[in-house]
Amino acid sequence: MSTVVSAPGKVLIAGGYLVLEPAYSGIVISASSRFYTVITDKDGIGAFTIQVRSPQFVDATWKYTVSVSEARVDVQEHADNTSKNKFVYLALKKTLDFSHEVVGASSLSATLTQGLDIAIAGDNDFYSQRANLEALGLPRTLESLDKIEPFAATGVTLGDVHKTGMGSSASLITSLVSALLLHTKTIPATSFDEVHTDGRRLAHNLAQYVHCLAQGKVGSGFDVSAAAFGSHIYTRFNPDVIRPLMSDNSNIALQDIISPSNGDWNYRVEPFQLPPLTRIMLADVDAGSDTPSLVGKVLAWRKSEPEHSRALWTALDQTNQSLAKTLRKLSDMHAENSGAYTSAVQYIGTLETSQWLANPTRPAAERAIAQTFLEAHDLSESIRRQMREMGKLAGVPIEPEQQTQLLDQCVNITGVIGGGVPGAGGFDAIWLLVLEPVDTTTDGAPVARVEETWARAEAVSPLLASESLAKGCRVEFLDTVKGLKTAISRT
Template sequence: MDATVVSSPGKVLIAGGYLVLDRAYAGVVVSTSSRFYTVIQNSETTGNELITVRSPQFLNATWVYSVKLEPCVSVEDLPTNASKNKFVHLALQNILSLACEMKGVAHVKSKLSSGIDVCIVGDNDFYSQRAQLAALGLPRTLASLSQVPPFVSTGVKLSEVHKTGLGSSAALITSLVSSLLLHLSIIPPSDLAEDESQGRRLAHNLSQFVHCLAQGKVGSGFDVSAAVFGSHIYTRFDPIVLQQLMADDAVSHLFFALNHLVMEMLVQVATKAAAHHLPDNEAWNYRIAPFRLPPLTRMMLADVDAGSDTPSLVGKVLKWRKDDSVTAEALWTSLDLLNHQWLRLYSS
C-alpha cells in the first residue's frame, strides 16, 4: 500500500523576539533536527468517505471524521470520538474545501473512496522526557535521551502533555497540510523540493491560515515559516491577508484568498499547464532571507518541562508598547540595530 509521508521541523527564534510581530522588523529563526511526521494511507477498514487520524503517542488520541462534499464540504467528528482536535479538524475541513475548488468534487470523492488513515507523530524532543528518564532510572543527560525509544508514548492525553516550546503545533499542522496536499494530488511532490515553487508557497499559506484559525488569532507566523522553509531571516506577512478568512464562519473561495486566482481559473487549475502558472496573491508579503548556523555548530536546548504561555506574554508586551510608545519604540529600534549588527558580524 503506497503511503504519503511528509515531515516538518520545529523552530527556535534566536533573534527578534517580539520584534518579529511587526513587519518593520525581522527575526532569525532556526529549524530544528526534531520533526513532525504525517503518514497517509488509503484505508482498508475505515470506510467510504471516512478519515481516521491517529496520534499514537497519546492516550485516547484517535479521531474519526465523516466527510460530505456536496452541496458543500462538511467534516464532522463521529460521536464515538473520545475527544476533539481542533487543529486536525480545521486542517481537514479547509484542505478538502480547497481540493474541491481546485480539482472538483469527483476527484476528491475518488481519493476518499475507500477512506484514508492518517498517522501523526513527533520526535521526542517536542515533549518533556523527564518522566521517561525517571521511569528508566536514567540521569537527565543528553546521553540518556538517546536511550529513549523514538516516538515514545507520553502516557498522557494530548491536553496534559508537557511541551518544550519547539513549535509542535506549527510543525504538526505543516506536515499534515503538506501531506494532504500531496495525497489529494493538489500539488506534485517536486514542488516541496523548491523553496520558490507555487506548491510550496501554497502549503505555507494554507498552513499559516489553518494554524491561525485554530489558535483564534493571526500570529507572526515565524513558526510555520520555519516548518515550511527551514532556517532563515523572517519578516512577517501583513495580517490583513487573513482577516476575511478568519472572520468567515463558512469559508468559500479559499483558493482565491490563498493564491489570488480569478474564479474562472479555478476551473482551469486541474490542468497541468494551469497548475504551473498560478499568479501569487501579493498580500502574502512575507519575506525570507537565507540564514544558516556555521559549520560544526550545535545548538542544544534544555528540557524546560513546559513552554511559556506565549499569547499571554505577547499580550502584555504589546500592551506595554502601546501604553509607553516612546520608550518602547526606542527599545525596539535599539534591539533591531543590535540584531543587524550581530547578523553582519555573524555573516562576515
C-alpha cells in the same frame, strides 16, 4: 502506498515580539526534530471516513465523515470521538475545501473512496522526556535521550503533555496540510523538491491560515514559516491577507487568497544558517512556574508607551540584525579560508570568551575569526540585556531571574558563544550557540561542558535537537525514518 511529509520545529534566537510587526525581522532556526504525517488509503475505515491518530497519546483518535458535492465539502466529527481536536479538524476542513476548489468534486471523491488513515507522530524533543528518563533510571544527558525509543509514548492525553516550546502545533499543521495537499493531488508531487516552488509556498500559506484560525488570532507566523522553509531571517506577512477568512463560518473561496500569486502574502524569507563548527543546544527548563500571557502584556505596554517602546524596539532590531550579519560573516570566513577558521575554532574552543584575543602571536587570519566570534558573543549578550529591559518596562518575566542565573553561568563556559531565552521568553527553555571543534581529544568538547553544567541544575533537561540544514518540510519514506513505522502501528 503512503504519503509521508515531515516538518521541523523551530527556535527563534532573535526577534522575539518584534516579529509581530512587518517592520522588523527575526532569526529563526529550523530544528532537526520533526513532526511526521502518514496518510494511507485504507479499507475497513469506511468510504469517505478519515481516521486521525496520534499514537503517542492516550485517547488520541478522531474520526470524521466527509461528504463531497459539486458545491461544497462537509466534514463532520463522529459522535463517539472521546475528545475534540480543533487543530486537526480545521486542517482537514480547510485543506479539503481548498482541494475541492482546485481539483474538483470528482477527483476529491476518488481520493476519499476507500477512507483515509492519518497517523501523526512527533520526535521526542517536542515533549518533556523527564518521566521516560526516570523510568529508565537514566541521567538527563544527550546520550540518555538517544536511548529512548523514537516517538516514545507519553502515557498521557494530549491536553496533559508537557511541551518543550519547539513549535509543535505549527510543525504538526504544516506537516498535515502539506501531506493532504499531496495526497489529494492538489499540488505536484515535486512541490518539496526545491525551496521556493509554488507548491511549497501554497502549503505554507494554507498552513499559516489554518494555524491562525485554530489559535483564534493572526500570529507572527515565524513558526509555520520555519516548518515550511527551514532556517531563515523572517519578516512577517501583512495580517490583513487572511482576515476575511478568520471566521469559523467563513464561506469565502480560499484559492484566490491562499494562492502564492497573491501579492498580499508579502512575507520575506532570507536564507540563513548557523556558522560551520557551531551547534545550537536546547534545554527544557522546568522552573516550577507557569509562563504568563507575555505577548498580550508586552503589546499593552507598547501601546501605552509608544515613543519609548519604539525607541527600544528600533535599537533591539539593530542588534538583532547585527547578530545575523555577524553569523553570516563567520560562514563567509569559513568559505574563504576553511583552514584558518578550523584552527581558530580549535583554539578558542578551549578558552573562555575573555581569552579569545589574549594571545597576540596567533596568525592574523585566526585572530580576525576569533574577533568575529567575540562580536557574536557581545551581540547576543546585548540582546539579552535589551530583552530584560523590555520585560522590566512591560512588567513581565521575558528573561526570569532563574533563567538569567542559568544563562550567565552557561555563557561563561569554555567554548560557548552565547545564548538566550527563545521566542517570547519565559520559564520554559533556553538556547545556547556552542563551538564544535574538529578535535576534542585534548581539552574535551564544549558540548560536554554544557551538559555537565546542565546536569548540576535540577530544573534543566537537554534536548537532542540541533539545527536542520534541510529546507523545511519534505517528503519522506516510511521505511527510512527510524521508528516511525513501529510508532504508527500502535493502537
